[in-house]
Amino acid sequence: MDKAGTIFLAGPPLVKAALGEVVDSETLGGGEMHARESGVVDHLASSDSHALSIARNSVATLAFASNHRVKPQESEEVEEPLFDPKELGGVTGTNLKKSWDMRDVIARTVDGSRFAEWKEEWGDTIVTGFGTSDLLLSLAFSLLTLDPVLQPRYMDIKSES
Numbered sequence: 001m002d003k004a005g006t007i008f009l010a011g012p013p014l015v016k017a018a019l020g021e022v023v024d025s026e027t028l029g030g031g032e033m034h035a036r037e038s039g040v041v042d043h044l045a046s047s048d049s050h051a052l053s054i055a056r057n058s059v060a061t062l063a064f065a066s067n068h069r070v071k072p073q074e075s076e077e078v079e080e081p082l083f084d085p086k087e088l089g090g091v092t093g094t095n096l097k098k099s100w101d102m103r104d105v106i107a108r109t110v111d112g113s114r115f116a117e118w119k120e121e122w123g124d125t126i127v128t129g130f131g132t133s134d135l136l137l138s139l140a141f142s143l144l145t146l147d148p149v150l151q152p153r154y155m156d157i158k159s160e161s
Contacts, residue, residue: 002031002046035121044121057116078134082113102127109133 008029015023027033035044043058045051083104091104107113110131117129 002044004031006030007034007040032121035119037122039119039122041121042119060116079111081108081110083108085109106131 003026006025006029008025010018012023012025012028015021015028031041031044034040043054045054085108088105088108091108092100103115106115106127106129110133115129115131117127119128
């Protein structure tokens with residue numbers, strides 16, 4: 001939970017003694033640092049109730065691990081995405097040099113536009129998570145994708161070094 005826990009090998013006093021640097025516990029190994037920088041934290045909660053909500057959502061995705069194929073019931077109607085899949089061409093366009101948000105594509109392909117994003121704070125250029133989609137052959141799936149909105153910025157930074 002943010003500002004409530006830390007993980008580090010050596011605390012601020014040892015860093016001060018060894019390197020002469022003054023650093024606080026949050027900067028050295030707080031929740032935000034591990035959610036954004038190291039990836040040790042999968043989700044960053046702002047309160048106890050937020051942490052419980054994240055835990056409930058995480059447990060709800062456990063079914064994907066044991067049942068990779070969704071078997072729709074004959075009487076069960078397919079849940080369409082909240083956003084029209086026909087808009088995909090407008091979201092991505094044909095100009096390969098123009099960026100677009102991968103989450104807009106996901107919202108138009110997963111059932112009910114529900115996507116349980118995982119490690120949302122970590123890795124600016126990737127989107128990871130779980131969803132189901134009748135459009136994608138009735139599969140429950142996990143998704144890892146490079147986000148084209150952020151990828152060009154990342155590549156520019158890397159190419160300058």
